[in-house]
Amino acid sequence: MSHKTSFIIEESESILARFRIRFRQRRAKIFREHFDLTAETRILDLGGWNGTYMHAILENSPVSPVNVYVADINEQAVNEAAARYGFTPVVIPETGSLPFSDKFFDIVFCSSVIEHVTVPKEEVWTLVSGQRFKDIAQTRQDEFANEIRRLGKGYFVQAPYRWFPIETHSWLPFVSYLPRRLQVLLIRFTNRFWIKKTSPDFYLPTMRDMERYFPDASILKEYALGMTKSLIAYRRN
Secondary structure, three states: OHHHHHHHHHHHHHHHHHHHHHHHHHHHHHHHHHOOOOOOOOOEEOOOOOOOOHHHHHOOOOOOOEEEEEEEOOOHHHHHHHHHHHHHHEEEEOOOOOOOOOOOOOEEEEEOOOHHHEEEOHHOOOOOOHHHHHHHHHHHHHHHHHHHHHHHHEEEEEEEEOOOOEEEEEEEEEOHHHHHHHHHHHHHOOOOOOOOOOOOOOOOOOOOHHHOOOOOOEEEEEOOOOOEEEEEEEOOO
């Protein structure tokens, strides 16, 4: 790779990172505006990885770190959340119920996770039937949404919008508009050289999907370039 190409890639990644940070900051502001937080507020960060994003959202809030449960399938990541921020780590399976009683949490927070609740990871590259992928994804996302609603008195669930021109996992234009078979082929090809490598494990929800998954929620739209970039389903606790 030439120095010029390397410089272009680094600059592109820097610009996109700033873009992503700005939207996360805006999302954090929306979250803080819609929920009353106290030291006793119990929050589940579902799919929260190592807790860095939740830490940024709750910075200077009264919420006690021990009342923040960071749940993820990656054990190393949630243990890092505990070590760095004092959050309570929870290792979860890819499917099934979580080991908590109904309404155990005041708020379930879930950002850019539900779209990845689709087919088993070993089938991501081989399942190219668009209809079958959609059917499985919608079924699993509906189950995931039901678990969120079971666990939380309130919730805040964000997902990238299907029809935003730039697909947020690949940073490729219009890839979410393509049939499943072409999506898989394109991502397999661009992963060889593109600045953002990804796996075609995502099913991006539409407004109708989010309304069906969360029938008791209000739906907010996040905008970029005058277009809907993502959807937020929220219900106050």
